[in-house]
Amino acid sequence: MKKQYIVVAALMIISGAAGWFLSSINWSTGTPEINDKVLAVINDSVITEDDFLTQMKLRGGKNAGQYHDIKQKQVLLEYLINQKLLMSKALQSGTDQDPLVQKIYQQTVIDKFLEAGLNDELTKINVTTAEVERYFEEHKNSYNRPARRRGAIIFKKTSDDMTNANKQALKDELLAVKQAAIQLPSHQTHFGELARIHSDDRASMYQGGVIGWLIESPNRAYKWPQAVTDTLFSLSENGALSDIVETDKGYYLVRLVGAENTKETEFKLIASGIKQKILSDKQAAAKKAFLAEIQANAHIEINEALLQSINPINPEPKDDSNQPPAMPVQAGVQP
Structure with missing residues (x-):
């Protein structure tokens, strides 16, 4: 030390x-x-x-x-x-x-060389308004806020050792709950007390079955089965009820609590960010070309066999394939 x-x-x-x-x-x-x-x-x-x-x-x-x-x-x-x-x-x-010290010295020399040989060229790179507008039009969908749904569920858990008669009894219970939900006041779009009485989902049963906001995106994963989220997004009117959704974990009754459609983002709100991204991409491409030219004029040989034989110095990553998806946060929506 x-x-x-x-x-x-x-x-x-x-x-x-x-x-x-x-x-x-x-x-x-x-x-x-x-x-x-x-x-x-x-x-x-x-x-x-x-x-x-x-x-x-x-x-x-x-x-x-x-x-x-x-x-x-x-x-x-x-x-x-x-x-x-x-x-x-x-x-x-x-x-x-x-x-x-040698490592720091070498990096300092390299940085100074890049500053002298490359940075002047980088400062000449510019991004026009037309480029920013074109990029926005080509990637507009990625900047829009996706549609989202706020749902409520009543869940009845099943198990492999259940008889068909017991499973049918659960379905009949959910059908009766659906009829009771239809009779609820029109301004109440969740399940209310029905969820506390009938649902096996402890996380939502005391909140009228509400599971929060879910975003319609292939990059989002939720703890509920895909069939449940798909059903929620198939409902179009607040308060609408689904048929019974069968999954390997049990039966679900799904209700649409609230809906927001895709919201387009205004160009002026993100124009500066797009310009900076295009500029960064151009500068990265210029640096890549600069290094490629240096490599092209150099004699480089690589011992591929030796490279393959070098053992890692850290353990292999844990296999998380059997882990369940992370619990949603922020009113049911993952960050």
Whole structure:
């Protein structure tokens, strides 16, 4: 742990000073001396007036009142001297050869190369209003809020050891419940007390059988059988009742509590987001092409057999295929 702390501390020192030493410090040859341009001499290197001015700009020098006091200048100079000394000691100790330091260094060089060779091209990429409008028209359905239904159920559980007579008795009970539901006040579109008395679904029986809002989408999964959700979306009027729905878990009576049809999203509400997506896609394509050109001019060989033989260093993922779907949230709708 102590060794790791030393490496990280040295890495922070090198990272903080690297840009300065590479771009803003003029390294002298021979024995340096103080002159009208050299502010300080530290062993075999110097800090020039230009070096100091550069650091002033980077450290708030453009703000009113900064570095008017000699003490502020002294503090900055002491910091720069210490950076020089620490960098020298770090290099002497071989810290710059540490694998972690080398990794950070390499990534910094790569980022700088990409900035010089690619970022200028990326800034030239633009997205027109016509492109945004065309993308919206081509993907309009994906931006619309899908239709959704709020349903209520009464569930009667069955088991494999039930006799046909017992199963028929459950069906008859649900048919009687359906007739009773028809007699409920027209403003009441759930099952009310009927659910508490007759339903085996404990999650909904005390809420009039209401199971919340379900979204019509192939990417949504709910805990209820597909036949139940399909039946709910087949009902068209609030308060409408289904026939008995048979599933391998039992029998369901389904009622439509409320319905909302697909709602179109206005273009102006998402235009900026679409523009940003198109821009990101164009920039990603430009970077891919940039890297492809570099690869095309390089000699690359891959040992496929060795690649295949490398064992993973982590365990295999658990098999969740037998796990039930996650419980819906937010009034019956999964996020």
